[in-house]
Amino acid sequence: MPHLNHRIMHALVAFLLASLVPGFSLGDEQATTMATPPKVGVTKAQQRKIPSVIEVAGTLQAKESAAIAAKITGIVTKVPVLLGSTVHSGDLLVAIRAGEIDARLNQAQAQLAQARRNLEREQNLLKKNATTAETVKTMRDQYNIALAGHDEARTMLGYTTITAPFDGVITRKQVSSGDLATPGAPLLYLENNQRLQVRSAVPESLVLSIRTGDRLQVRVEAAGALVQGTVAEVAPAADPNSRTTPVVIDLPSHPDLRTGQFARVLLPGANALGILIPQTAVVPLGQMDRVFVVEDGRVRLRLVRTGLRHQEMVEILAGLAPGETVAVSNNRLLQDGQQVQVQP
Numbered sequence: 445m446p447h448l449n450h451r452i453m454h455a456l457v458a459f460l461l462a463s464l465v466p467g468f469s470l471g472d473e474q475a476t477t478m479a480t481p482p483k484v485g486v487t488k489a490q491q492r493k494i495p496s497v498i499e500v501a502g503t504l505q506a507k508e509s510a511a512i513a514a515k516i517t518g519i520v521t522k523v524p525v526l527l528g529s530t531v532h533s534g535d536l537l538v539a540i541r542a543g544e545i546d547a548r549l550n551q552a553q554a555q556l557a558q559a560r561r562n563l564e565r566e567q568n569l570l571k572k573n574a575t576t577a578e579t580v581k582t583m584r585d586q587y588n589i590a591l592a593g594h595d596e597a598r599t600m601l602g603y604t605t606i607t608a609p610f611d612g613v614i615t616r617k618q619v620s621s622g623d624l625a626t627p628g629a630p631l632l633y634l635e636n637n638q639r640l641q642v643r644s645a646v647p648e649s650l651v652l653s654i655r656t657g658d659r660l661q662v663r664v665e666a667a668g669a670l671v672q673g674t675v676a677e678v679a680p681a682a683d684p685n686s687r688t689t690p691v692v693i694d695l696p697s698h699p700d701l702r703t704g705q706f707a708r709v710l711l712p713g714a715n716a717l718g719i720l721i722p723q724t725a726v727v728p729l730g731q732m733d734r735v736f737v738v739e740d741g742r743v744r745l746r747l748v749r750t751g752l753r754h755q756e757m758v759e760i761l762a763g764l765a766p767g768e769t770v771a772v773s774n775n776r777l778l779q780d781g782q783q784v785q786v787q788p
Contacts, residue, residue: 481741481782481783481784481785482774482777482778482782482784482785483774483784483785483786483787484736484738484743484771484772484773484774484775484778484784484785484786484787485771485772485773485774485787486738486769486770486771486772486786486787487721487722487725487769487770487772488767488768488769488770489719489720489721489760489764489765489766489767489768489769489770490719490720490721490766491717491718491719491720491766491767492717492718492720493715493716493717493718494715494716494717494718494720494752494754494759496712496713496715496716497710497711497712497713497752498650498710498711498712498713499663499708499709499710499711500644500645500646500647500650500708500709500711501644501645501706501707501708501709502642502643502644502645502662502693502706502707502708502709503642503643503644503704503705503706503707504640504641504642504664504695504701504702504703504704504705504706504707505640505641505642505643505703505704506612506635506636506637506639506640506641506703507636507639507640507641507694508610508612508635508636508639509612509633509634509635509636509703510609510610510633510634510635511630511632511633512537512538512606512630512631512632512633512634513627513628513629513630513631514538514540514603514606514625514626514627514628514629514631515603515627516540516542516545516600516603516604516625516627517542517624517625517626517627518540518541518542518545518604518624518625519540519541519542519622519623519624519625520538520539520540520541520619520620520621520622520623520624520625520631521539521540521541521621522536522538522539522621523537523538523539523617523619523620523621524536524537525537525614525617525632526614526617527614527615527616527617528613528614528615529613529614530611530612530613531608531611531612531613531614531634532608532611533607533608533609533610533611534607534608535607535608536605536606536607537606537607537608537631537632537634538605538606538619538625538631538632539604539605539606540603540604540605540606540625541604542604545597545600545601545603545604546601548597548600549594549597549598549600549601551597552590552593552594552596552597552598553594553597555590555593555594556587556590556591556593556594558590559583559586559587559589559590559591560587560590562583562586562587563580563583563584563586563587565583566579566580566583567580567583606631608634609634610634610636611636611638612634612635612636612637613634613635613636613637614632614633614634615633615634615635615703616630616632616633617631617632617633618630618631618632619631619632635703637702637703638697639694639697640694640695640697640698640701640703641673641676641692641693641694641695642662642673642692642693642695642707642709643690643691643692644690644691644692644693644707644709645683645686645688645689645690645691646688646689646690646691646709646711647687647688647689648682648687648688648689650711651678651682651688651689651691653711653712654675654678654691654711655675655678656675656676656677656678657674657675658674658675659672659673659674659675660672660673660674660675660693660709660710660711661673661709661710662693662695662707662708662709662710663707663708663710664700664701664705664706664707664708665706665708666705666706667698667700667701667702667705668700669698669700669701671695671696671698671701672696673693673694673695673696674693674694675691675692675693675694676692676693676694677690677691677692678691678692679691691709693709718751718759718760718761719759719760719764719765719766720754720757720758720759720760721735721757721758721760721764721770721772722756722757722758722772723753723756723757723758724772724773724775725758725770725771725772725775726748726750726758727775727776727778732747733747733748733749733750734746734747734748735748735760735763735764735770735771736770736771736775736778737764737768737769737770737771738769738770738771738784738786739769741783741784741785741786742781742782742783742784743771743775743778743779743780743781743782743784744780744781745778745779745780746763746764747763748760748761748762748763748764749761749762749763771784773787
């Protein structure tokens with residue numbers, strides 16, 4: 445009788461350990477009697493021809509970008525935009541005060557008015573034969589010179605206000621009210637963040653298969669985005685130092701893409717044999733990918749290295765052989781060596 449109680453106690457302790465301690469495994473006979481093996485769906489690892497993909501690094505850039513600089517020297521009086529501001533074509537970006545230009549315009553207006561009066565007077569005198577045609581011609585030339593000077597001064601005055609040349613976002617701001625603006629010194633940087641492209645350097649061995657208008661996939665890991673772009677430019681000459689050719693790819697609008705981000709351009713390569721299994725067969729655990737192989741009614745844990753994903757399938761680079769049977773459903777809580785029932 446005490447021996448029977450000892451056996452019952454031993455079975456109870458084993459059951460509690462199997463329930464509470466992760467990874468604790470009962471003996472084969474006890475596991476069979478105390479729990480029903482789970483049912484799992486299975487499939488065989490298939491060896492197929494997989495189109496290989498070659499990744500080429502690239503950088504996102506704006507299709508439209510501009511360094512906004514002044515054409516005249518003056519004091520900045522107004523900068524109504526902030527870093528990251530969205531502006532539209534024609535919006536005011538910078539206002540500059542230049543007193544000498546105002547004075548020049550006033551002078552040009554006075555000279556133009558005087559030249560107009562002189563020309564009109566000589567034209568009236570010519571009708572009365574009180575002057576010569578040559579004098580009228582001289583007055584007309586002087587009027588045209590004054591008109592050109594007036595137009596030049598008005599154009600110079602227009603340089604005191606700088607407007608956005610296109611819709612975009614202010615990506616860099618290097619000016620504040622009170623600063624001195626000088627010709628050619630960048631004040632702001634404007635980029636069209638709705639029209640982005642990838643600039644990449646493609647090896648000369650691959651560039652011959654790329655044509656303008658081709659559709660290529662571009663992956664931007666920082667944004668978690670995989671988009672399809674259109675080849676816009678293929679340089680006609682290669683860089684003799686790197687043996688690569690610049691290629692530019694236009695991208696569709698995406699809310700998470702930013703200029704300067706690192707991108708990978710996926711170029712099609714030659715077909716190669718590979719092992720494919722359903723994505724549901726891969727059970728991730730931290731940084732590892734696991735697969736449960738079904739052998740003789742039990743599952744065996746395999747650590748695998750995955751590759752590219754093709755629709756609902758994933759490529760296995762290491763850890764699995766063609767023809768092996770893997771669990772594809774009800775496999776998230778399986779343990780190595782656990783007995784299972786294969787669903788028909």
